Amino acid sequence: MELRKRSLTRQIDIDNSKYKSKKQKKNFSKIKSQIEDLSGEIWFELFAYFDGQSLINSFSKLNTSIESLLNDYRLPIHLNILCSNILIPYPLNSNQIISLKIDYSHINNNQIIDISSFVRLRSLSFISINDQQLERISKYSLNNLCQISIESTCAKFIIKIISIYFPNINRMILNSMQKEFLFKTFLHHQIKISQIEKLTLNGRIKLAKLARFWSFVPNLRSFSIINGGVHQCDYWMDEYIISHQKFPSNLSFIHINICDEDMSFSNLERLISKNVRYLIISGSMADDDLDDYLSSTNWIRLMSHCSNKLYRIKLDISSYFDPSDASGLQKTLSKFRKNPFFRNTIIQSKNFLITIKGYIQPT
Structure with a gap:
């Protein structure tokens, strides 16, 4: 009898629970949610995926609520400029612009874009700009600017850009458009101590020039030379400069791309700061140096x-192996593996091109 009573009580509780659940669903179905009900923070998260013009094309004139968000000072805007007629699309305003990309490909060589009104500008990117235009832009007072990217042949004048034009910039990307990075002599009073902490060079630089470069960037923490890389300056080097080079004291990240097939392992070692914490080595070396790069003793x-x-x-x-020595190739691969x-790397061979990928670390 008691068992039957408990069973009936349990069934009543289940029925009550189902009734309450159905009632709640009916109440929820009566609530009409609108897109405007989303918080401003959610909208700002969504807007972050669009540049300025795309943002206006997609969201302007939908309703007054969204349009007021587009004009909100808190909304950071990334703007691309492709012509000499700079026009900030309504309802955006210059105080919202924090990132600006200007393509000078179709702009007169003697003309520059006036960016002095972008007081919140933090990131600036130039394509196909010439040295005269860059010099004039460097005279603008942009106190919040902390990052610059330059994709142009004038980017090869690395010391001028880092120590004269933009000495207060923290992060910089210089793409020399396959030109060799050059060092030009300047008067001492023209050069300022660079505050740069993170630098990426896209191009080629000679080993001896890189050794000279460190003295201009005492605050550097991260350095990458990619898509080109370091080469040995033919078959001679300035031994004195290289042997007396002084690395920035806080340089902890280095990415070195080897672009010259006569870069020996011993010279690679001379590129590495003693304070480095993370190191990336990429590129190709000569088959004569392959054994040195496959030696655990050297690493x-x-x-x-x-x-x-x-x-x-x-x-x-990567490196090519002598095609006439197939048995030697197999021995090399087997020994490495x-x-x-x-143990944390993979070595492969295809058409006598050896590639090594992975990582090694101190034991």
């Missing part, structure tokens, strides 16, 4: 020269 020696803060070295390197030091 252990390189690591020992660095501080105990070195976390890992990422490898993405059996070496426990390289």
Whole structure:
């Protein structure tokens, strides 16, 4: 009898629960939600995926609520300029612009875009700008500017850009359009101490010039040379400059791309700061140097020269192997794969092109 009573009580509770659930669903179905009910923070998160013009094309004139958000000072805008007629699309305003990209490809060589009104500008990107235009822009007072990207042949004048034009910039990307990065002599009073902390060079630079470069960037923390990279300056080097180079004291991240097939492992070691914590080595080396790059002894020696803060070295390197020595290739691959030091790397060969990818780290 007691068991039957408990069963009936349980069934009543289940029925009541189902009734309440149905009632709640009916109440929810009566609530009409509108797109304007989304909070401003959610809208700002959505707007972050659009540049200024795309934002206006997609969301302007939908309703007054959304249009007021587009004009909100808190909304950061990224704007692209492709012609000499700079026009901020309504309802945006210049105080919202924090990132600006200007393509000078179709702009007169003697003309510059006046960006002095963009007081909140933090990031600036130029394409096909010439040196005269860049010099004139550098005279603008942009106190919040912290990052510059330049994709132009004038980017090869690296010292002028870093130490004269924009010495107060923290982060910089320079793409020299496959031109060699050059060092030009300037008067001492023209050069200011660069505040740059993160620098990416897209192009080629000679080993001796890179050794000279460190003295101009004492605050550098991160350095990358990619899509071109470091080469040895034919078959001679300025031994004195390289042997007396002084790395920035806080340089902890380095990405070196080797673009010259005569870059020996011993010269690669000379490119590495003792304070480095993260190191990336990419590019190609000569088959004569392959054994040195496959030697765990050499990599252990390189690591020992660095501080105990070195976390890992990422490898993405390649080299051609002598096509007439197929058996030697197999021995090389087998020896590398059996070496426990390289357990976190993969070595492959296709048409006698050897590629090594992965990472190594101190034990």
